[in-house]
Amino acid sequence: MKILFLDQSGKPGGAELCLIDIAKPYRDRALVGLFADGPFKTLLQQNQISVEVLTTQSIQVKKSSSFLQGLKSLRQIIPLIIKVVKRAKGYDLIYANTQKALVIGAIASFFARRPLVYHLHDILSKEHFSQTNRRIAINLANYFASLVIANSQASQTAFVQAGGRANITTVVYNGFEPKIYQTCESDVRQLQQELGLIGKFVIGHFSRLAPWKGQHILIDALAKCPQQVTVILVGDALFGEQDYVQQLHRQVTALGLKNRVNFLGFRADVPQLMAACDLVAHTSTFAEPFGRVIVEAMLCGTPVVATKAGGAMELIEPGINGFLVQPGDFQELAQVITTCLHERHKTATMAHNARKIASQHFDVKIINQQISQLLSSKFN
Ligand code: UDP
Ligand code: GLC
Numbered sequence: 576m577k578i579l580f581l582d583q584s585g586k587p588g589g590a591e592l593c594l595i596d597i598a599k600p601y602r603d604r605a606l607v608g609l610f611a612d613g614p615f616k617t618l619l620q621q622n623q624i625s626v627e628v629l630t631t632q633s634i635q636v637k638k639s640s641s642f643l644q645g646l647k648s649l650r651q652i653i654p655l656i657i658k659v660v661k662r663a664k665g666y667d668l669i670y671a672n673t674q675k676a677l678v679i680g681a682i683a684s685f686f687a688r689r690p691l692v693y694h695l696h697d698i699l700s701k702e703h704f705s706q707t708n709r710r711i712a713i714n715l716a717n718y719f720a721s722l723v724i725a726n727s728q729a730s731q732t733a734f735v736q737a738g739g740r741a742n743i744t745t746v747v748y749n750g751f752e753p754k755i756y757q758t759c760e761s762d763v764r765q766l767q768q769e770l771g772l773i774g775k776f777v778i779g780h781f782s783r784l785a786p787w788k789g790q791h792i793l794i795d796a797l798a799k800c801p802q803q804v805t806v807i808l809v810g811d812a813l814f815g816e817q818d819y820v821q822q823l824h825r826q827v828t829a830l831g832l833k834n835r836v837n838f839l840g841f842r843a844d845v846p847q848l849m850a851a852c853d854l855v856a857h858t859s860t861f862a863e864p865f866g867r868v869i870v871e872a873m874l875c876g877t878p879v880v881a882t883k884a885g886g887a888m889e890l891i892e893p894g895i896n897g898f899l900v901q902p903g904d905f906q907e908l909a910q911v912i913t914t915c916l917h918e919r920h921k922t923a924t925m926a927h928n929a930r931k932i933a934s935q936h937f938d939v940k941i942i943n944q945q946i947s948q949l950l951s952s953k954f955n
Contacts, residue, residue, distance in 0.1 A: 578598075578668050578670050579605070579663050580605060580608065580672060581673075581676035581680045582610070583610040583675035584613070585615050588783065589865070593696070593750075593867070595622055595624065596749075596751075600943050602622070602623055606626070607627075608662060611628070630655045630658070634651060660687045663683050663689045664687050667690075669683060669684045671691065671692070671693050681716075681720070682719075690721045692720065692723075692950070694724045695723055695734055696864055696865070698733045699733045700733050700737075702862070703787075710738075713738045713739050716739055724745060725746050726865040727889055729886045729888070730864045747946060747949070749942070751870060751874055751938070752938075756846045757846075758847045762847060763850045763851050770851070771837075775805045776804045777807060777853050778793065778854045779848060779851075779855045779856070779877070780856050780858065781855065781868045783810045783814070785813075785816045785819060786819050788860075789859050791823060791826055793806060794827060796856075804916065806832075806837070807837045807839055807852070808838050809842050809848055810840075810841060849872050853915065854879070854915050854922075855877050856880050857882060857887060858902075858908065862885030863881075863884065863885045863887050864885060866881065869890045872929075873929035873930055873932070874933050878897065879897040880899070880911045880912070881897065881900075882902040884902050895925065895928060896929035
């Protein structure tokens with residue numbers, strides 16, 4: 576099956592990293608069309624996946640945009656649609672991986688007469704999207720998509736609650752290559768030394784810097800924890816959240832935590848860094864659609880605490896393979912951190928369990944088989 580994948584981003588967010596794994600088995604007969612240039616293109620090329628940047632003009636519609644703003648962007652998107660229609664004629668299927676890709680992909684699928692798959696990586700709730708954006712996504716998916724692959728039950732439920740057709744949706748979790756998450760002791764030790772982490776209790780936060788990812792909650796929690804607890808913040812502001820970055824730095828200074836919080840920026844060595852942590856914290860203040868970092872921490876054998884909402888609740892069984900805390904509750908988070916600090920043996924057993932379960936449930940080979948079966952049963 577020849578697939579034209581579409582993604583709006585040039586940056587490697589979770590949806591884009593997931594797409595690399597999905598596109599890989601089709602790489603000798605697939606093209607990934609991007610609506611922006613950037614490091615994601617390079618990552619695809621490094622994985623020998625054909626990629627073309629279809630436009631370098633960013634589409635001026637935001638998650639909060641109104642209908643009128645949406646209409647204004649039409650002038651911009653028509654040339655892009657024409658290009659996608661032309662490309663689509665050489666493929667059997669259009670696979671839209673993001674919301675703007677759905678808009679373009681849906682219209683192109685109509686004109687090119689090719690079926691459309693929509694991989695839903697978002698929770699279509701009012702916290703995350705304007706009503707207009709939700710309506711557009713739901714209507715386009717309902718009318719044009721033959722299949723909606725949701726990245727979690729939480730994303731699927733929100734889609735259906737917002738009016739999406741239940742009978743075209745199915746849940747497929749993100750897949751991971753467990754081997755990538757095994758780091759040898761000496762490499763871990765070296766990294767800890769380089770980063771000045773030896774002798775400390777290290778909490779890692781791995782996410783783009785954005786208000787709803789809740790790095791500020793972790794910093795507030797840290798202020799309540801014993802002195803040996805330190806934080807590494809791994810990730811960058813991928814979508815222009817510079818005000819939030821400034822706010823985080825001011826918060827760290829105001830709380831006197833400069834020596835205990837290390838901003839590492841975007842890193843390509845997440846598995847090694849996670850292995851160098853005593854605990855990984857996921858602190859999203861809104862429901863996380865899936866939460867790759869949670870599974871990644873499990874695969875590294877590092878204990879994980881996440882917020883009790885969205886996809887995280889499908890990944891963590893509290894007390895068995897991790898901890899859950901209320902979103903936004905820094906006091907509860909500080910308590911969990913302190914428990915992990917004092918009960919290392921118990922927490923290590925939990926992390927060991929988590930690694931075993933995650934390696935079985937999220938193995939990329941199994942996930943890719945699920946996708947391949949879905950596509951061939953629908954479109955062959
Ligand atoms: N990530 C990364 N480098 C960083 C920070 C994050 O490679 O510096 C990766 C992380 O390992 C994860 C992805 O970015 O695979 C983020 O995906 P997630 O689903 O957790 O959140 P998203 O940002 O997509 O909402
Ligand atoms: C999106 C979601 C994230 C999910 C990722 C992969 O970026 O925000 O929760 O893990 O897609 O499906």
